[in-house]
Amino acid sequence: MSTPTGFMEYKREIPRDRDPLERVRDWYEFHLHMDEEQLRTQGARCMDCGTPYCHTGIELAGGVSGCPLHNLIPEWNNLVYRGLWREALDRLHKTNNFPEFTGRVCPAPCEGSCTVGLIGEPVAIKTIEQAIVDRGFEEGWIVPQPPQKRTGKRVAVVGSGPAGLAAAAQLNKAGHDVTVYERADRIGGLLTYGIPTMKLDKSIVERRVNLLKAEGIEFITNTEIGRDIPAQKLVEEYDAVVLCGGATKARDIDIEGRQLKGIHMAMDFLNATIKSFLDSGLKDGNYIDAKDKDVIVIGGGDTGTDCVATALRHGCRSVTQFGTHARAPLSRDPVANPWPQFPNVYTLDYAHEEAKALFGEDPRAFSVLTKKFVGDENGHVKELHTVGIERIVDETGRKIYKEIPGTERVWKADLVLIAVGFEGPERTLIEQLGLETDRRSNVKAEYGKYRTNIEKVFAAGDMRRGQSLVVWAINEGREAAREVDRYLMGSTQLP
Structure with missing residues (x-):
């Protein structure tokens, strides 16, 4: 525990992100940083909760609750609050080899099961984690530690x-x-x-x-x-x-028109862009370019979201992301989605914020099923046909998607990216x-x-x-x- 009443005295703060209209013009990380005093204050919000669920790492209702690495979160929160950064780094590395990765890309199930989140906003665990390891590198504390002897295996x-x-x-x-x-x-x-x-x-x-x-x-x-x-x-x-x-075996979709040009697997799109950027700063042209194109991303997960952000940085004309799932509620459903499950609530991910800033609205279309692709005279995709769907329970108790009559729609598309899982x-x-x-x-x-x-x-x-x-x-x-x-x-x- 840091302070007995810190969770009541201080509000949750996380680093600001760079302005969406600025960051879509480059490929640099979009998170900014907080100063030491702010981070120590955030560490003070970690309460004496008795049984800290933040590091349980168990699966509930098909999702993870708490940290699967069982990170010693209350301990390093307390050490940060006390200004003991070197000791906090040691505790962090005790359970996590690469906190500089998880501190950036993990969705933070630890925060979803934070006890403070029962009555307010959870502790900024992910922010503190990244700050600890980043400081470790800045201070030169993280150095090679080869083993003292070898086993011969x-x-x-x-x-x-x-x-x-x-x-x-x-x-x-x-x-x-x-x-x-x-x-x-x-x-x-x-x-x-x-x-x-x-x-x-x-x-x-x-x-x-x-x-x-x-x-x-x-x-x-x-x-x-x-x-x-x-x-x-x-x-x-x-x-x-x-x-x-x-x-890594990507899931495809088998519908009419799939063979048309301009339809690609999401990972082919993402990986080609990353490689070209690392090799030449995108100067070699060895990637699938979304510039000046109407882009449709089929798939509502993280991979699809990354496709949205990448297409924006290419300079696409428009981008829409389809998901078969319904739009999440604005607040946690205490019956269907109780704590300490990961909260299923409506949020704007980084790519959605960027698309909204550029085009004026959330780029996602929820509860949408793609029925067919239609091409032009050159065999290149020009549009998608979709229908709205709803999730129901059939007579056998299975959850299935049912098409909603009258919700058919045609979407213009020059580039389609398939991101429906693996x-x-x-x-x-x-x-x-x-x-x-x-x-x-x-x-x-x-x-x-x-x-x-x-x-x-x-x-x-x-x-x-x-x-x-x-x-x-x-x-x-x-x-x-x-x-x-x-x-x-x-x-x-x-x-």
């Missing part, structure tokens, strides 16, 4: 996203020789290719990767396991293999190794154990659980490392 990690990096960091800390294989030309997985630069500057990813290199981890890029190197070869050459390849991991590596999969096609490995049906092979992150949050990926990477260390050494001191 060799571990291969496939995939360098948050799960792979967390697993590699922990296994290296235990003294094993770790090699990380990445099929892209840069390390980071979705942290590099997937999350736009305005949400997570790639220099921040590179900074952490360089630290891991200095600690002794070997990174190999432009190498896809299962294609460039047979998967079985890794099993033969290493003492253990950890699969953290993500759930079907699971790609199959090449799975089939080569003969890995068992679950009913959702993810690699089958028990949570907390992470062992697959193949000896020496472990799986973690989205490849095991399906598309999820960065914070879950780090959690699983850390826990998988613990189990690999136990497997190799007979016991483990990893958390």
